[in-house]
Amino acid sequence: MNQKQLGYLFEIAWILPSVAVPIAFLVAIVITAFAVGISVPGDAGRVDPKTLNTTAPFDKPGLRELAPGRYEAVITAQLFNFTPGELEIPAGSKVTFIVTSRDVIHGYKVENTPINMMVVPGQISRMTTTFDKPGEYYVYCHEYCGGGHHLMAGKIIVTPAQSASSGR
């Protein structure tokens, strides 16, 4: 085998795994996204930030129990806080976050959960997760939104499950 043929052999030996490895990663992603259900926010519709106070559901921000153990958290983000800033949820609850902004772009990241969204004026951000472990979860605005950006945070308190209310 001359040097060139050997070179081609090396190239093939590198190219095949270079194709196979990313494909394997992609398969893993598709499985976790669709079979396990860890997906990213999608298109949840527009809303006019000037009329939030009269537009459902943002006219009444807060936590609503839809069914036993099933919650909806409606939140508005504005310079430099979230409304409501604190939520209390029993462990085991499945919560859908519905968030929008009144002014500029903010972020909404709940630590140690998959909840991580851009919060954009004019758009509704929506994501769902289940809180299994009791404790305090900080919520950070993770997009630069102005001079007080580093003061913009919230908290989710997950209380130990009471079998009656969380029903799991």
Place this chain on the structure above:
Amino acid sequence: MATARVSGVPVASERADAAVFSTEHRLTGLNLLVAFIALALGGLFGVTQALQYNGIDLYKPIAPVLRGGYYQGLALHGVLNVLVFTTFFIIGWLTFTTTRSFGIPLASRTLGWVTFGVMTGGLLIAALPLLLNNATVMFTFYPPLKADPFFYIGLTLVVVGTWLLLANQVMTLRQWRAANPGVRIPLAAFMSIVTMTMWVICTFGVATEMLFLLIPWSLGLVQGTDPVLARTLFWFTGHPIVYFWLLPAYISWYNFIPKQAGGKLFSDPMARVSFILFLILSTPIGLHHQYTDPGISETWKLIHAIFTFGVFFPSLLTFFNVVASLEHGGRSRGGKGWLMWVFSLPWREPSFTAQVLAMILFAFGGAGGLINASYNINLVVHNTSWISGHFHLTVGTAVTLTFMGITYWLVPHITGRKLWSPPMALAQAWTWFLGMGMFSHWMHQLGLMSMPRRTAIGAANYMQPEWQPLLPFVMIGALIMFVSAILYYLNMIMTITAGKKEAVPMAPFARAISGPEDSPRVLDNFKPWLTISFILIVINYAPTLIRLISTTPLNIPGMRSW
């Protein structure tokens, strides 16, 4: 074989080259000068941020000059380092590689000066509001944060200026082809043209955003804007811009490093294929920066994720080709064994060492990038300090340390002055590697602990006890980089002003083990690749853009919240 230039150019022909390319050298030199002034100023604000994280607030003493404090410094850091430094360096560098690789001057030197004039004019226009704290909107300038119109106009001019280099390259290519019928395009010129072509295609996004959304809105001609539409147009350019930064570094790794290592490029055809793939795949993947955005469907996000994994492939080709070339160099210098050849490489040579160290950190940056691209895994790290850590490995090291490494031979070559202190340059490369490695590692770690990016952590009302012990290491990394920067600038200033005057040859172009004759000629014909690129962009972007544009109420007012 056009890529094969004779190494060890004799001094006489070196003087002749300096005469033939004097204008190109001046253009390259001026672009580099603007680039490195921007890096110095922007870099300083990087250090002050790392200090602020640890409760050392330098913004108060400089408040008379810089009213906007942490966030104005942050905006300067981003704009000057990732937009100004990179763009000016690249335009200067590609002017050099294109003309020297073809062996003929620019087709239009007037256009070359116009390019530099438009870019510098744009920079000055954008700099004013930035320095006056009227454009503290970061280098991403997401609306509805609303900056002074001059900021948008100036940046647009910088981009428009860069387009002129492609026009000049194409004219130069035509001239060269007329004189060299049937000859394959030299590799470095080929890559330089592909890089600029990719860049001109992708800047359609940010140009549209500027001309149709941000400029009229900041001038008050329209009342409202649409942030998600603006972000989509921004990231249409914002991901390929990463390749606009990286490919010029790759040009050095492919065309000069193999020879600097003492060997040959492993495969010229593989190099051409990887650049064609970058041309095709860089743009139709931008939505992977918007996985967490509302208003864009999961389906298109996932499709962009798949294509992003596709563009990982040419990077893997580059990795293989460059490391194989290094191995060839190491073995040519007498290296033996599976890995021991590494120690036979010219580690005393600062230009070589800087660039290989840049490659090593880039391997980690690339792996991290794959994590960021991974659709739902990105939820763990999106907009945390992990991301800042990531791009300090990529643009901050793979690109910046490579560019510094290039200047260790390029600046002596174009100024005709020997590098003032090679040992100092060597120390600079290692300290950058060490400082950035440390800084980035802990930023990644803090990101996994949910520490947000672009945040004045030292003043945050939610400082977490588990972040605190790690923050000093971020600062130490930044301070090591600060030392590295001082070594770099001292060396460069001394080289330009006091370096020994002599004709310094350019780093010679590397020959290839497998040359261009082993690849199909269609690679040198841009039309089919441009067509495929265009089709993929339309498929991957048209549905999202059409839906956003057709439904936009353009009703979001601007705001100054800093």
